Amino acid sequence: MKTLLKNAREKKGLKSRELALLLDVDQALISKFESGSRKPTREQVVKLASILDIDLEILMVAWLKEKILYELKDEEFAIKAMMVAEEEMRYYATPKKKVSTSLKKMLDEIDNLKSKLDKFREFDSYRIAQALELEYTFESNRIEGNTLTLRETDLVINEGLTVSGKSMREHLEAINHQEAIGYIKHLMEKNSNLNEREVLSIHNLILRGIHPEDAGRYRKVQVMIKGSSHMPPQPFIVAKQMEDYFFWYEANKKALHPVVLAAEMHERLVTIHPFIDGNGRTSRLVMNLILLSHGYIIANIKGDYESRMEYYQSLEKAQTTSNKEDFLLFIAKIEKESLERYISIIGV
Structure with missing residues (x-):
C-alpha cells in the first residue's frame, strides 16, 4: 500500500x-x-x-x-483460521440489492397496515388467533396435498376426532403442524435467535410419527421435486449449504425489510430442500417465525389451485433464474392480504 x-x-x-x-x-x-x-x-x-x-x-x-x-x-494458526473464515466472510460481504419500485410500494403499504394494527393490539383475541392459525394449518397442508377440509382439520385438532376415509398421515399432518405453530410462537416469545437447532426442531415436529427416522435430520439421498425443473443439491453438500444459509441470515437479518428477509429465508431453505419430506411446511413456518418476531402476522398462502400455481411458479422462477422479484412480490402480497383481513376481523 x-x-x-x-x-x-x-x-x-x-x-x-x-x-x-x-x-x-x-x-x-x-x-x-x-x-x-x-x-x-x-x-x-x-x-x-x-x-x-x-x-x-x-x-x-x-x-x-x-x-x-x-x-x-x-499467529501460529493464522492460515487455518483464515481458511475457516473465508466462506463465512463471503456471506457477510454479500452486496445488498435494492428493492424494486413495485416491491418498495408494497412494503410501504404493509408497514402502514402494521402501524394501524399496532394501535389496536388490545383488540387481539385468543379465539381470533386460534381460528387464523387453524386456517394456516389447513392451507399449508392443502398445498402439500392433504385432503382434510377446514372443518375436518378443526375436528382433528380441537376435538381429537378421527375423520372416516382420511389417512393416518393426514391426521398427523394436521396435529403436527398445529404444534409447530405453537413452537414458533414460543420461540418468538423467548426472542430466540433463528439457528440450525430451531429449524431442525420445527422439522422434527412436522414429520413426527410420519417419518420418525427422518424427522429433524438432513436427507441422505438425492431427491427430485415433482413438477419442478429445479434440482436440489446432492445430499453430501446439504449440511454445508445449511451452514451457509445461517451465515446469510446473520449477515442480512438487520439489513433487509422483515418481509423480504422472511421471503428470502423461505425461498433459500426450500431451494436447498434439506429434508426428505416436509420442506415446504418447514420453510413457511420459518418465514412466519421471522414475520411474527418483527410484529407482523402469519402470511397464509392459500392451497387452492390458482394460489398454489402462482406460488410454485414464482418460486421456481427464483430457483432457476435467480430472479426473485416475483416470489418476493408474491409473499408481500400474501402478507398484505393477511393484514387487511385481520384488521377487518377485529373491526378497526
Missing part, C-alpha cells in the same frame, strides 16, 4: 505537503503512510482514493491486507 500511495501521489504531481493539506492531516503523517510506519483510517483511505485517482477497491484491498497481516502474521 505504501508504494501504491507514493506512486499515485507522484503521478498526480502532488508534494507531500499538498496532499496533507487536501487530506487535512500533518505532512509528517503522509510520510509515515508512504513509509508504512502508520496506517490510514478507513475514512482516510476513501479520501486518498478520491484525491489520488486510485480505484477504491484496489486501495481498500491493499489496506485490509496490511491490517490482517499486522494482526495475524505472528
Whole structure:
C-alpha cells in the first residue's frame, strides 16, 4: 500500500505537503503512510482514493491486507483460521440489492397496515388467533396435498376426532403442524435467535410419527421435486449449504425489510430442500417465525389451485433464474392480504 500511495501521489504531481493539506492531516503523517510506519483510517483511505485517482477497491484491498497481516502474521494458526473464515466472510460481504419500485410500494403499504394494527393490539383475541392459525394449518397442508377440509382439520385438532376415509398421515399432518405453530410462537416469545437447532426442531415436529427416522435430520439421498425443473443439491453438500444459509441470515437479518428477509429465508431453505419430506411446511413456518418476531402476522398462502400455481411458479422462477422479484412480490402480497383481513376481523 505504501508504494501504491507514493506512486499515485507522484503521478498526480502532488508534494507531500499538498496532499496533507487536501487530506487535512500533518505532512509528517503522509510520510509515515508512504513509509508504512502508520496506517490510514478507513475514512482516510476513501479520501486518498478520491484525491489520488486510485480505484477504491484496489486501495481498500491493499489496506485490509496490511491490517490482517499486522494482526495475524505472528499467529501460529493464522492460515487455518483464515481458511475457516473465508466462506463465512463471503456471506457477510454479500452486496445488498435494492428493492424494486413495485416491491418498495408494497412494503410501504404493509408497514402502514402494521402501524394501524399496532394501535389496536388490545383488540387481539385468543379465539381470533386460534381460528387464523387453524386456517394456516389447513392451507399449508392443502398445498402439500392433504385432503382434510377446514372443518375436518378443526375436528382433528380441537376435538381429537378421527375423520372416516382420511389417512393416518393426514391426521398427523394436521396435529403436527398445529404444534409447530405453537413452537414458533414460543420461540418468538423467548426472542430466540433463528439457528440450525430451531429449524431442525420445527422439522422434527412436522414429520413426527410420519417419518420418525427422518424427522429433524438432513436427507441422505438425492431427491427430485415433482413438477419442478429445479434440482436440489446432492445430499453430501446439504449440511454445508445449511451452514451457509445461517451465515446469510446473520449477515442480512438487520439489513433487509422483515418481509423480504422472511421471503428470502423461505425461498433459500426450500431451494436447498434439506429434508426428505416436509420442506415446504418447514420453510413457511420459518418465514412466519421471522414475520411474527418483527410484529407482523402469519402470511397464509392459500392451497387452492390458482394460489398454489402462482406460488410454485414464482418460486421456481427464483430457483432457476435467480430472479426473485416475483416470489418476493408474491409473499408481500400474501402478507398484505393477511393484514387487511385481520384488521377487518377485529373491526378497526
